[in-house]
Amino acid sequence: MRKAERCFKTLDIILDSRELDQDYRDKVFQGQKISSLLSRLARYDRGNSTSQEKNKQAIAYKMIEIGLQYFQDRYSQTKFLSSKIQELKSLLSDLQSISGELVEEDEALRLYRMRGKLKMPPKILPSRDEWQAMCDICWRSASGNDKMHAMKSIRHETNCTYDKKDLERCIRTFLPTG
Numbered sequence: 468m469r470k471a472e473r474c475f476k477t478l479d480i481i482l483d484s485r486e487l488d489q490d491y492r493d494k495v496f497q498g499q500k501i502s503s504l505l506s507r508l509a510r511y512d513r514g515n516s517t518s519q520e521k522n523k524q525a526i527a528y529k530m531i532e533i534g535l536q537y538f539q540d541r542y543s544q545t546k547f548l549s550s551k552i553q554e555l556k557s558l559l560s561d562l563q564s565i566s567g568e569l570v571e572e573d574e575a576l577r578l579y580r581m582r583g584k585l586k587m588p589p590k591i592l593p594s595r596d597e598w599q600a601m602c603d604i605c606w607r608s609a610s611g612n613d614k615m616h617a618m619k620s621i622r623h624e625t626n627c628t629y630d631k632k633d634l635e636r637c638i639r640t641f642l643p644t645g
């Protein structure tokens with residue numbers, strides 16, 4: 468990670484340098500090398516979840532945007548091109564909103580699986596002498612001698628995002644009836 472960070476810094480220095488000319492820059496950033504790098508950075512993997520593909524899609528999006536901007540600046544006089552570029556830009560923004568919806572679906576599916584495919588939280592039956600607690604996120608429950616003990620006895624699902632520092636925020640408790 469540190470080495471990659473250093474490489475990025477070096478490339479930044481070359482790109483920002485006023486002493487190095489375009490020829491030198493073109494030698495460092497050869498089209499073929501850059502395109503091989505970019506194509507590996509944004510290769511779709513069917514096995515990934517929508518959120519795991521997020522960074523790749525952001526890169527793919529940016530590449531198109533940068534490319535369109537380049538052609539728009541360079542051939543700004545050509546009206547036909549301008550209107551086509553506008554069309555592509557609106558297509559891109561549609562794609563972005565579709566993937567935003569998919570991420571939300573992904574998240575809902577993740578919660579559904581974590582909650583053991585239950586559609587409603589489990590019914591907690593009152594106990595005579597024990598406190599009970601249920602996590603509002605993963606819906607796991609436990610009982611204990613007192614409120615804190617019950618809350619701490621919950622065995623949360625692996626990916627549960629409950630607040631460990633503020634248990635009462637995500638865990639509801641039920642006092643004993645006796």
Ligand SMILES: [Zn+2]
Pocket residue numbers: 602603604605606607623624627628629
């Ligand atoms: Zn939980």
